[in-house]
Amino acid sequence: MKKLFITDMKFLKISSIFFLISILIFSCTKNQDNYNLPNEIAFETEKIFILDSVSTSELVQHQMIKTDSMSYLATMDIVMNHINLFDWESGKIVEKIKFNKDDGPDQLFTPINFYIHNLDSIFVQDLGFGVKLINLDGKVLQNFKIGEVKSENQLYNGIPAYFSSASARPIFFLENKVFYPTTHIDIKEPVLGVFDISNNELEEIIFFPTDGFENGNYIFENIYRTVYWDWDKNKESLYISFPIRNEIYHYDLKDKVLTEISLSPEFQVDFSGHSNVLFSDLRQFGTSEEEKKEAIRRVEIFEKNKSFSSILTCDDIIYRILIHEKKESNVNSFNIDFRDFEVYAYNYKGQLLAKKLFKNPQDDGSVFLVNRMDNFIIKNENSLYVSALNKDQSEEELIYKKLKLK
Numbered sequence: 001m002k003k004l005f006i007t008d009m010k011f012l013k014i015s016s017i018f019f020l021i022s023i024l025i026f027s028c029t030k031n032q033d034n035y036n037l038p039n040e041i042a043f044e045t046e047k048i049f050i051l052d053s054v055s056t057s058e059l060v061q062h063q064m065i066k067t068d069s070m071s072y073l074a075t076m077d078i079v080m081n082h083i084n085l086f087d088w089e090s091g092k093i094v095e096k097i098k099f100n101k102d103d104g105p106d107q108l109f110t111p112i113n114f115y116i117h118n119l120d121s122i123f124v125q126d127l128g129f130g131v132k133l134i135n136l137d138g139k140v141l142q143n144f145k146i147g148e149v150k151s152e153n154q155l156y157n158g159i160p161a162y163f164s165s166a167s168a169r170p171i172f173f174l175e176n177k178v179f180y181p182t183t184h185i186d187i188k189e190p191v192l193g194v195f196d197i198s199n200n201e202l203e204e205i206i207f208f209p210t211d212g213f214e215n216g217n218y219i220f221e222n223i224y225r226t227v228y229w230d231w232d233k234n235k236e237s238l239y240i241s242f243p244i245r246n247e248i249y250h251y252d253l254k255d256k257v258l259t260e261i262s263l264s265p266e267f268q269v270d271f272s273g274h275s276n277v278l279f280s281d282l283r284q285f286g287t288s289e290e291e292k293k294e295a296i297r298r299v300e301i302f303e304k305n306k307s308f309s310s311i312l313t314c315d316d317i318i319y320r321i322l323i324h325e326k327k328e329s330n331v332n333s334f335n336i337d338f339r340d341f342e343v344y345a346y347n348y349k350g351q352l353l354a355k356k357l358f359k360n361p362q363d364d365g366s367v368f369l370v371n372r373m374d375n376f377i378i379k380n381e382n383s384l385y386v387s388a389l390n391k392d393q394s395e396e397e398l399i400y401k402k403l404k405l406k
Contacts, residue, residue: 039354039405041343047385049073049091049398055084057398061113061170064088064380073378074116083114083122088380097122098138106140108132113166117173125171131178131195146178146195146202168228168310168375174236174253181227191227192238206251206258208242226373230313239318241311243372244271248311248318248346261350269306269322310375315382317353317405318346323372339370343384345405354405358386366390366401377403 051057056079065072071088072095085095100106110127117123120135133142171180178195182204190204208227228241231253238251240258246268248261304325312319324340338360345354361367369376369387376387378400385400393399 037352037354039345041345041354041356041403042406044383044402044404046388047091047400047402049086049400050093051084051396051398052093054080055082055093056080057395059084059398060374061166062375062378063114063116063170064378065116065119067119070094071380073380074114076111076114078112081108081111083116095136097134097136099124099134100138100140106134106138108134108138108140113171115170115172121173123171123173123178125180131171131180142197144178144195144197146180146193166374168373169226172231174231174233192229205256206238206240209245209247209249209258209260228309228311230311232313239311239313241308241320243307243309245308246271248320248350261346261348263346263350263352265352269308271305271307307372309372310377312375312377312379312384314379314384316348317382318348319377319379319384320344320346321377323370338367341368341370343403364391368401 055077058077058079059075060078061076063074065074065085073086073088074083075086076083081099081101083097084093085097086092087094099108099111101108108124108126109129111124112127113125115123121141122134122136124132124134126132130143130145132140132144134140169181171178173179176196176198178197180193180195182189182191182193184190188207190207192204192206194203194205195201196203206227226243228243229238231238236253238253240249240251242249246263248263249258250261251258306322306324308320309323310319310321312321320343322342322344324342326339340357340360342355342357344352346352358368360370367389369389378385378387382404384403386403388399388401390399
């Protein structure tokens with residue numbers, strides 16, 4: 001009996017220890033999901049812009065333009081081939097920068113991206129033809145053959161490449177230099193090209209941080225060569241986000257140094273689903289129906305995983321967007337492939353100030369126009385504006401819901 005009693009006491013002690021450890025683990029896990037953060041991200045008002053009769057809602061790229069007298073939202077209408085300038089206050093189109101599609105020295109073949117240095121110096125990426133500098137009337141002032149195809153045997157030197165810029169990794173112009181994403185597929189090649197227009201010199205900078213990427217060959221090729229950036233002109237700095245890396249990076253444009261920002265508190269998004277032997281290279285597939293189906297299947301595997309997308313610097317705050325996995329059901333009145341997304345807000349020292357998950361669709365039936373590759377969020381001063389569709393909005397309306405750090 002005494003022996004049994006001692007055994008029971010040992011059992012109780014062991015059980016108590018396991019119970020305490022379980023509570024501790026649960027508590028730590030819970031605390032990781034519910035940080036005591038100093039700020040919160042909340043919706044405020046809606047911002048509405050009005051399309052005119054000769055514009056469509058097929059808008060790509062956007063940029064805030066400020067002059068001494070006005071603030072504009074510039075967007076590219078990819079169907080009608082012009083840039084709309086919306087007056088920020090009234091929401092109405094007050095100016096158009098038209099692209100010339102006719103033969104001649106001012107022709108733009110396939111404009112897909114732009115950067116407005118000022119209203120008479122507008123850089124436009126003409127797909128396959130480099131970057132062209134135009135004025136407000138659409139006249140081509142200069143043509144920069146940047147982003148050319150590179151190969152070991154140098155057969156294609158001088159041929160402009162189809163570098164894939166987007167609003168989340170835009171071209172921009174600073175101190176006589178055009179910055180643009182490179183076209184390299186190899187993960188060991190730089191991701192950012194810098195073309196000095198004063199002396200026609202090209203430099204490629206910023207290497208993808210490959211540490212910890214033992215299975216780099218087995219990551220979906222379209223994701224490991226993707227990079228998102230935003231720049232703080234006042235600090236001459238780039239802030240960089242890679243889709244399947246938890247870290248945020250800072251690049252000093254003067255010192256040309258890439259450094260990892262130490263994030264606090266540290267958290268890890270699980271990206272293991274992106275590592276798959278199937279993702280070795282989609283370009284190996286041909287055009288048969290079976291090969292097409294296999295390529296689509298591999299993309300669908302990728303779509304089911306989370307990944308970071310846009311990074312935006314705004315009022316000394318870094319906002320980073322995490323796109324959630326594709327939902328199995330897609331039942332909504334807009335017939336849109338919607339996803340949930342999270343917004344993380346950091347200061348420049350890497351301290352997490354706030355985070356918030358946004359469900360899609362919202363309780364009122366509105367839908368956020370979430371996009372992995374392009375910014376669906378614009379910034380102006382100290383606020384973000386999220387592109388959305390409301391059930392009762394008219395066709396000529398563009399609606400953005402204002403997010404603010406409080």
